[in-house]
Amino acid sequence: MMDVRENVPLAPLTTFKIGGPARYFVDVHNEEEMKAALAWARERGTRCVVLAGKSNILVPDEGLNALVISIASETFSFAGTELAADAGCNLLSLIRAAGEKSLGGWEKLAGIPGTIGGAVRGNAGAFGPEIKDFVTKVCAFDADTGEMREFENVACNFSYRHSFFKDDPKWIITRVYIELTRAEPVASARETENTITERERRHIQNVQAAGSYFMNPVASEEARNMFEEEKGVRSREGRVPAGWLIEKAGMKGARVGDAVASEQHPNYLKNDSHATAVQVKELARKIKDAVKAKFGIELQEEAVIL
Ligand SMILES: Cc1cc2nc3c(=O)[nH]c(=O)nc-3n(C[C@H](O)[C@H](O)[C@H](O)COP(=O)(O)OP(=O)(O)OC[C@H]3O[C@@H](n4cnc5c(N)ncnc54)[C@H](O)[C@@H]3O)c2cc1C
Numbered sequence: 001m002m003d004v005r006e007n008v009p010l011a012p013l014t015t016f017k018i019g020g021p022a023r024y025f026v027d028v029h030n031e032e033e034m035k036a037a038l039a040w041a042r043e044r045g046t047r048c049v050v051l052a053g054k055s056n057i058l059v060p061d062e063g064l065n066a067l068v069i070s071i072a073s074e075t076f077s078f079a080g081t082e083l084a085a086d087a088g089c090n091l092l093s094l095i096r097a098a099g100e101k102s103l104g105g106w107e108k109l110a111g112i113p114g115t116i117g118g119a120v121r122g123n124a125g126a127f128g129p130e131i132k133d134f135v136t137k138v139c140a141f142d143a144d145t146g147e148m149r150e151f152e153n154v155a156c157n158f159s160y161r162h163s164f165f166k167d168d169p170k171w172i173i174t175r176v177y178i179e180l181t182r183a184e185p186v187a188s189a190r191e192t193e194n195t196i197t198e199r200e201r202r203h204i205q206n207v208q209a210a211g212s213y214f215m216n217p218v219a220s221e222e223a224r225n226m227f228e229e230e231k232g233v234r235s236r237e238g239r240v241p242a243g244w245l246i247e248k249a250g251m252k253g254a255r256v257g258d259a260v261a262s263e264q265h266p267n268y269l270k271n272d273s274h275a276t277a278v279q280v281k282e283l284a285r286k287i288k289d290a291v292k293a294k295f296g297i298e299l300q301e302e303a304v305i306l
Helices: 031-044 091-100 116-121 185-201 221-231 242-248 277-295
Strands: 005-009 021-028 048-051 064-071 076-079 082-086 135-142 148-152 171-179 259-261 269-271
Touching: 021 031, 031 048, 031 064, 031 171, 076 091, 082 091, 091 116, 091 185, 116 171, 221 242, 242 277, 259 277, 269 277
Parallel strands: 021 064, 048 064
Antiparallel strands: 005 021, 076 082, 082 171, 135 148, 135 171, 259 269
């Protein structure tokens, strides 16, 4: 029996702590429950919204008139140097569990909130590595036809904060296979904790936000040169950090109500206490306008605006 709940407040479940309730809400722990949830919505002509760790989303103030299917599958296992994990597994918990099994290599991803499925969908990354560097295979489920398919790494079409699954959201990731390297458990745990400490130092941890709100855009040669000269580092793939553009456009610390472009990391649009989704979107619009006016660059949202 599916436990579909009604009028479930979403704000407390999100890292942004913003948004109204879900008209219907269900946790799914496996493929059967996923299929049952999709069928339940189809029978009632209700829209479905799939969520997982809820760390990269902005929920509207009026809530979602939909069935929110929350991926809560949490089984994982190791075979040799391979990890097989359900999409709903928390990424940091997996990194820690792998370390205890003498497997590592991906500790720089520690502290990215959310699930491994969410990480694959957006090719999450930090300090250089991205999840694509470790994924061998992904199992996904076509919400329209029920077809289950395996995608090798290359078929996932990964690039900066992008994957095949982001382009085609009817595919729901159910399981992820990760190839790791042998690691000494104490050293792995130390690197994991050091990474989190560094994230705290940079004010990108435990913030009421959705992480980087905008993607780092490909910039003009002029903007790249300006960035490289000032920071003394090379831009990656022709991209410059959105946070730097926001600061140069004079929008660091900009505020609409309780929505603020963080002083320490301006690409984090923070909920300072009681921000609304409308305020966040208005702040984002002002930032986009300012960056466009100064650099001619159109910022694109990385966070999913529901
Ligand atoms: C404080 C903070 C710091 C962050 N730092 C980083 C960082 O360093 N690097 C980085 O890359 N990101 C970062 N993020 C953003 C976020 O943590 C990542 O994007 C994360 O991978 C999202 O996973 P999630 O499970 O929370 O996805 P959710 O927020 O639940 O969902 C996001 C999107 O993914 C889709 N989705 C989720 N699960 C699945 C699935 N199984 N199949 C198909 N689609 C799915 C949803 O439909 C939705 O469209 C940060 C966020 C916060 C709040």
